[in-house]
Amino acid sequence: MLNKEQIYHELSRCNKCGTCQVICPTYKATFHEGNVARGRLFLVRKYLEQGDQVLLQAKEVIQSLDQCLLCESCTKVCPSGVRTAEVVLYYRQQLLAAQTAKSKWKEKLYRLAFLNKAFIPFAGKMAYYYKNIGILPDPYQFRTFLSKYIDGQVLKNNPGTGIVLRATGRRKYKISFFVGCAINTFYHRAALASINLLRRWADVTLLDNYCCGAPFLSLGDVDSFKEVAGRNLDLFNREKTDFIVTDCSTCASVLKQYPARLGVSAPVLAQLKDLVEILLLEQEELPRVKDSGGQKFTFHYPCHLVRGQNLKEPTQRLLSNLFGSYYRPHLEDDSCCGGAGTYSILHRQLAQKITAAKLANIQNSGATQVVSSCPACLMQLDAVVKRLSLPLEVKPLAVFLQKALEESK
Amino acid sequence: MPSNVELFLRALGRHFRADQLLVNKQALSLYSFDASPYFGQPAAVFFPESTQEVANFLSMAAKFKVETLPRGAGTNLSGGTVPKRGQVIICLSRMRHILAIDWEREYAVVEPGVTNLELQRAVEAKGYMFAPDPGSMNVATIGGHVAENAGGMRCVKYGVTRDHILGLELVTAEGKIFRLGKLALLDGKYAINSRVNTANLVDLIVGSEGTLGVVTQVMVKLLKKPAAYKTLLCSFNDLRQAGDAVSGVIKAGIVPAAMEIIDQKLTRAIDDFVGLGLPRDTQALLLIELDGWEADLSVQMEHLMQILHANGVTRVDLATDSKEREQIWLARRSVNGALGRIKPYYMVQDVTVPRHKVATMIQKVEEIGKKYGVTIGLLAHAGDGNLHPHLLYSDRERELPQIEAAAEEIFQATVKLEGTLSGEHGIGIEKRPYLNLVFRPAELEFLQAVKDAFDPCRLLNLDKAI
Structure with missing residues (x-):
């Protein structure tokens, strides 16, 4: 995490040119200066220079910094390379520290949910019953939302942790599979597909890991982030496999940031790979699916794949090589979809506006399927596709790929 | 007793939705600046969504005698959109519809909040472009282009915004709506008014920096994109040699689309951003772009190379593909x-x-930089004589007096060389104190009389430009 001086160095490089307006998803949904990097940097700078506590209390200021998606698009277009996401995280840290115990419900809830391995599967189960029983009220149409994702199944109970799933092809590696919270509960089918893909080359074991820490990070709860990261690192250090792989781009990106954020060296993280990286490594082994019949699809590049891990170009090449002209890029295909973890719930209206803009670009590409590699993106895209009744299918990368490979056999 | 502004805001509250009005102090501070070094807290910000709303707003402002000023993306470099007098801002960022495109007659009608990039994207598929291309073109609005008479890299060949505006819809400070120039409505559709024989008010409004009225629709000329480009990066050991090369090129009758001089400091800064591998050791980089038909370009290239060599060019790099060309221009625009x-x-x-x-x-x-000990980064749209010396500083309080002194001396030197204060950024707050260097008192009085004709109550963007 950056300290006050480093943050000031970031802030002082912003000379208010406004270039960030071109890409900031929140700006493009509202056209308001409070919703763009330039404005957010201005507010945090004012807070640092004047030390005015009002800036930690005023609703408008908090909202401006709360509504940043942390997508880091602005840093990419910023001629001075200002890392706005880090500045926003710094502010959220200060905000959390200044809050009274009573208003820290979010922090408490997050600690309960993400520091406790059993909580999310439990919550998943409860959601499953809620969805099926239907006695309780349904103010936000949660039930329709959940019915898409929740089937009472949890990946970790499914193949089980600690068991070695043997390679189906020629074994080259041993892989530990990092199970992301959202994947575990909402997308266990996608994870099973990922594991099956990996088993083409490797023995796979499910890790009994903790949350990667992304929710703590975006909340500004550095202590909890460090706690959970430390636990995961201990776990990784005990692993004797060639790679630790996750099919959640967010987890992969956050895990890779551990050394920089904790200020420790962690050589074990050299083994940590996004599923995409393994596919890239083994792309010669994957059959071409070019000639198989199929519909056009597009890929939504999650923030944590593009800016978090710098994997856009390789992924693009992989998809073009495998699918040829069935793969259709869309305009701004690496801009944030508005999902961003709990953002889509906490800032529901704004998030849906952002997603709708994204979906318009997707439809203009002529694709009928959207593929992505981050559960938060998938859920958000799918929810808004349903809400607007668009003729689009949203699919996790592993599921899509496995089906395509089977069909082209 | 509530002030006029308070009464006005109350009235606005009754007329418009809550989300069209910003009154919170912290939120307002976000509209206290643009891309210039000036600040001023506005009394409120109003977000209109139609011409009629702008008109209603302005007629109410006139009734309550409240000062206002229009704003777009806030990328202005001379302070024209900073509410120094605590005005109420009319922020046009939500009026961003492209209302019509006529491919036969080659024009588009857009609302002022449409950005240059949005317009380019809408027309490029059919092989068209809107010629003005200021550095901020990705975010700058067409309304802002009109207000500042924006230029850009291509203006050597294509001219500035004024040369590309066919007509305007203007709302006056009293809330009256006028269509000016060729912008007409025929059977509810936009059309070219071919019987324009009144005074050319469009040219008067373009570049008036929001002091004469609020522009709510703009009819712009569309041009066919050139078939081919040649983009050259030429290195020189001396900025002056690059300057001489520029006038040599023009004298030879070659009209490149752009000729940009970038000094070493700035070259390094933009190369850090785009990572193109620009020649970092060169003292002066001259960026030249020729555009037109492929066959013409190769002839022009021969002459161009001769001129460059005669002026001591040390290295010439030619952009190899359209991607590299785009990167070079991105670098230039990012200075x-x-x-x-x-x-x-x-x-x-x-x-x-x-x-x-x-x-x-x-x-x-x-x-002048040496004399005042000021770091100056030099950038020039050299092809049309427009220089952008960037006076850089770290400490606002300590260094500003020197910066201002150096700036004033640069203005004086310009006037001595028969030049003028502004090529494309506008006068705004920044250059207003120096107007008497280029205008005689009688001329300034005349400009004030023009202002009075449009804004008799003196409410619109006061103390700017004139």
């Missing part, structure tokens, strides 16, 4: 923003001198 990499604050000037005096002016700027 202002990339200055943060060198020093946190800057004052950018916009002086313009006759083309053959560019080299002399560069020398003057260098001397």
Whole structure:
């Protein structure tokens, strides 16, 4: 995490040119200066220079910094390379520290949910019953939302942790599979597909890991982030496999940031790979699916794949090589979809506006399927596709790929 | 007793939705600045969504005698959109519809909040472009282009915004709506008014920096995109040599689309951003782009190379493909923003001198920088004599007096070389104190009379430009 001086160095490089307006998803949904990097940097700078506590209390200021998606698009277009996401995280840290115990419900809830391995599967189960029983009220149409994702199944109970799933092809590696919270509960089918893909080359074991820490990070709860990261690192250090792989781009990106954020060296993280990286490594082994019949699809590049891990170009090449002209890029295909973890719930209206803009670009590409590699993106895209009744299918990368490979056999 | 502004805001509250009005102090501070070094807290910000709303707003403002000013994306470099007098801002960022495109007659009608990039994207598939291309074109609005008479890299060949505006819809300070120039409505559709024989008010409004009225629709000319480009990066050991090369090119009858001089400091800053591998050791980089038909370009290239060599060019790199060309222009357009990499604050000037005096002016700027101990990054749209010396500083309080003194001397040197204060950024707050360097008192009085004709109650963007 950056300290006050480093943050000031970031802030002082912003000379208010406004270039960030071109890409900031929140700006493009509202056209308001409070919703763009330039404005957010201005507010945090004012807070640092004047030390005015009002800036930690005023609703408008908090909202401006709360509504940043942390997508880091602005840093990419910023001629001075200002890392706005880090500045926003710094502010959220200060905000959390200044809050009274009573208003820290979010922090408490997050600690309960993400520091406790059993909580999310439990919550998943409860959601499953809620969805099926239907006695309780349904103010936000949660039930329709959940019915898409929740089937009472949890990946970790499914193949089980600690068991070695043997390679189906020629074994080259041993892989530990990092199970992301959202994947575990909402997308266990996608994870099973990922594991099956990996088993083409490797023995796979499910890790009994903790949350990667992304929710703590975006909340500004550095202590909890460090706690959970430390636990995961201990776990990784005990692993004797060639790679630790996750099919959640967010987890992969956050895990890779551990050394920089904790200020420790962690050589074990050299083994940590996004599923995409393994596919890239083994792309010669994957059959071409070019000639198989199929519909056009597009890929939504999650923030944590593009800016978090710098994997856009390789992924693009992989998809073009495998699918040829069935793969259709869309305009701004690496801009944030508005999902961003709990953002889509906490800032529901704004998030849906952002997603709708994204979906318009997707439809203009002529694709009928959207593929992505981050559960938060998938859920958000799918929810808004349903809400607007668009003729689009949203699919996790592993599921899509496995089906395509089977069909082209 | 509530003030006029309070009464006005109450009235606005009754007329418009809550989300169209910003009154919170902290939120308002976000509209206290643009891309210039000036600040001023507005009394409120109003977001209209139609011409009629602008008109209603302005007629109410006139009734309550409240001062207002229009704003778009806030990328202005001379302070024209900063509410120094605590005005109420009319922020046009939500009026961003492209209302019509006529491919036969080659024009588009857009609302003022449409950005240059959005317009380009809407027309490029059919092979068209809107010629003005200021550095901020990705975010700058067409309304802002009109207000500042924006230029850009291509204006050597294509001219400035004024040369590309066919007509306007203007709302006056009293809330009256007028269609000016060729913009007409025929059977509910936009059409070219071919019987224009009134005074050319469009040219008067373009560049008036929001002091004469609020533009709510703009009819712009569309041009066919050139078939081919040649983009050259030429290195020189001396900025003046680059300046001489520029006038040599023009004298030879070659009209490149753009000729940009970038000094070493700025070259390094933008190369840090785009990572193109620009020649970092060169003292002066001259960026030239020829456009037109492929066959013409190769002939022009031969002459161009001769002129470059005669002026001591040390290296010429030609962009190999369209991607590299785009990267080079992205780098060039990013100069202002990339200055943060060198020093946190800057004052950018916009002086313009006759083309053959560019080299002399560069020398003057260098001397003035040395004299005042000010770091100056030099950038010039050299092809049309427009120089942007960037005066860089770190400490707002301590260094500003020197910066201002150096700036004033640069203005004086410009006038001595028969130049003028602004090429494309506008007068705004920044250059207003120096107007008497280029206008006689009688001329200034005349400008005030024009202002009175449009805004008799004196409410619209006061103390700017004139």
